[in-house]
Amino acid sequence: MKIALIGYGKMGKMIEQIALGRGHQIVSIIDVDNQQDFDSPEFASADVAIEFTNPTAAYGNYLKAFAKGVKVVSGSTGWLKDHKADVERMCTEGGQTLFWASNFSVGVAIFSAVNRYLATIMNSFPEYDVAMEETHHVHKLDAPSGTAITLAEEIVDRLDRKQRWVKGTVQAADGTVSGTEACAPGELRIDAVRRGEVPGIHTVKYDSPADSITITHDAHSRQGFALGAVLAAEYTAGHTGLLTIGDMFKF
Numbered sequence: 001m002k003i004a005l006i007g008y009g010k011m012g013k014m015i016e017q018i019a020l021g022r023g024h025q026i027v028s029i030i031d032v033d034n035q036q037d038f039d040s041p042e043f044a045s046a047d048v049a050i051e052f053t054n055p056t057a058a059y060g061n062y063l064k065a066f067a068k069g070v071k072v073v074s075g076s077t078g079w080l081k082d083h084k085a086d087v088e089r090m091c092t093e094g095g096q097t098l099f100w101a102s103n104f105s106v107g108v109a110i111f112s113a114v115n116r117y118l119a120t121i122m123n124s125f126p127e128y129d130v131a132m133e134e135t136h137h138v139h140k141l142d143a144p145s146g147t148a149i150t151l152a153e154e155i156v157d158r159l160d161r162k163q164r165w166v167k168g169t170v171q172a173a174d175g176t177v178s179g180t181e182a183c184a185p186g187e188l189r190i191d192a193v194r195r196g197e198v199p200g201i202h203t204v205k206y207d208s209p210a211d212s213i214t215i216t217h218d219a220h221s222r223q224g225f226a227l228g229a230v231l232a233a234e235y236t237a238g239h240t241g242l243l244t245i246g247d248m249f250k251f
């Protein structure tokens, strides 16, 4: 398969190695300093472009790839609040193809299934309140993480006593804390911690007067995210429209 990379940072470089190892060809690599390559025949020849950039660049990159008729797999986070409806419309009505996931690792797909089940059964146990925490490296631009937001939306969709998620505290690398711990009973608080080079830790904690139940996904490296993105590109080559992790990992 011919793959174009958009964004040649930590994820782009790891995806390149895994894609080559699985027998794929990298036909184009686009980063900030060679945007003209979106107009190259090499980019247009790609079966799929894999996009990992940042919250402000992602949407524009989708438009540029779509304009060339190239399908996109993207893991960029932090852009949905501004462009989600527009991107969904382009893929459901406009004939474009985007596979987007806040987290491509199979471990988080399994974690998500447990999260959904736990949220459903917690409707029978009102003595438990729920809160979340995510920890990432100090370079991360968005908070809460895309994965935390997806997990929170899964809880809000199933647990009747939570109506929305809210951003709680953010602990910076130097230990300073901003934001607030205050939230209403119907709100699910997500706290964020930025520390060192942590690839990504997500925790959901249900707490009652008697005990607590905690589930955690702790990524040991970016390897799982990168492999998942390449598997998603292989899946996307044979599918169209708005795609996500539940289409690929069915359990």
Ligand SMILES: NC(=O)C1=CN([C@@H]2O[C@H](COP(=O)(O)OP(=O)(O)OC[C@H]3O[C@@H](n4cnc5c(N)ncnc54)[C@H](O)[C@@H]3O)[C@@H](O)[C@H]2O)C=CC1
Pocket (backbone or CB within 6 Å): 006, 007, 008, 009, 010, 011, 012, 030, 031, 032, 052, 053, 054, 055, 057, 061, 074, 075, 076, 077, 078, 101, 102, 103, 104, 105, 222, 225
């Ligand atoms: N969904 C998932 O499984 C994962 C998602 N992510 C997300 O992916 C994104 C990238 O993560 P990293 O690779 O760790 O970041 P990074 O900062 O190491 O790399 C981003 C790269 O994008 C480039 N870039 C910036 N603007 C661009 C533009 N307009 N066109 C092309 N390239 C551009 C930067 O120069 C840089 O090389 C972040 O939003 C992060 O949250 C990260 C890991 C896993």
Ligand SMILES: O=C(O)C1=N[C@H](C(=O)O)C[C@H](O)C1
Pocket (backbone or CB within 6 Å): 077, 102, 103, 136, 140, 144, 145, 146, 147, 148, 199, 200, 201
């Ligand atoms: O920025 C990162 O590094 C990560 N971003 C994604 C997110 O926002 O959830 C996925 C993973 O946690 C790593």
